[in-house]
């Protein structure tokens with residue numbers, strides 16, 4: 425990492441790029457951490473690669489909107505302004521369904537998109553925004569959603585490509601310069617939270633391998649594929665903004681957030697959001713980071 429004096433640049437503001445797939449991933453996934461960093465003055469940009477058009481929506485939510493995509497993108501704008509996200513970049517792909525569903529064969533869906541082209545779009549945003557920290561999904565896409573896995577793969581490749589002048593050189597003729605971000609994180613669940621959830625589902629008589637409205641959420645698999653956390657960010661003071669941003673995605677909430685007593689209890693116990701650091705590669709027995717900008721000059 426270059427110091428400001430080495431690069432002859434004025435001290436840079438802290439900038440973060442978050443690369444997710446659907447309108448709501450930002451709020452449901454890491455809304456507390458986004459609210460915290462935005463309030464601390466970090467310049468936060470969000471890539472949302474799909475329009476959320478395949479999301480299940482009750483007709484009452486569609487009043488005043490021409491399509492599900494219009495509604496979902498409006499909800500995203502609400503959440504972004506609530507959390508303090510500075511710049512929302514949409515790629516406009518159709519979202520895909522869970523693995524094995526027919527939606528994944530649609531020619532416009534993200535799962536069918538040309539990977540090289542999507543990496544190029546992310547590289548271009550990294551070169552334009554010059555974020556020191558990038559956050560995306562883990563290799564299993566949190567819970568196995570194909571769009572999440574696709575964003576994990578493409579963002580990880582883009583992270584390493586953006587600083588290489590041989591990659592996407594056509595972008596460099598338009599005033600863009602190569603840029604190597606300092607740190608890459610994967611948003612993850614706390615392991616203890618997953619253990620409790622699996623245990624609670626069994627206690628309720630549910631099969632943790634077949635949860636959700638479509639019985640296609642395998643919480644045991646999420647637990648089995650869980651990666652170690654290297655950073656925990658205290659978000660206990662940011663639950664208000666987090667809840668408000670989640671509330672913006674009203675069409676995706678059933679039931680409304682925090683109505684479930686178990687969720688309320690979990691909030692009290694788990695005060696942090698957790699991240700797996702992919703770059704720089706973690707050392708053995710490294711102490712837990714408490715700030716994603718640790719070590720960034």
Ligand SMILES: [Zn+2]
Nearest residue numbers: 445446449569
């Ligand atoms: Zn998603």
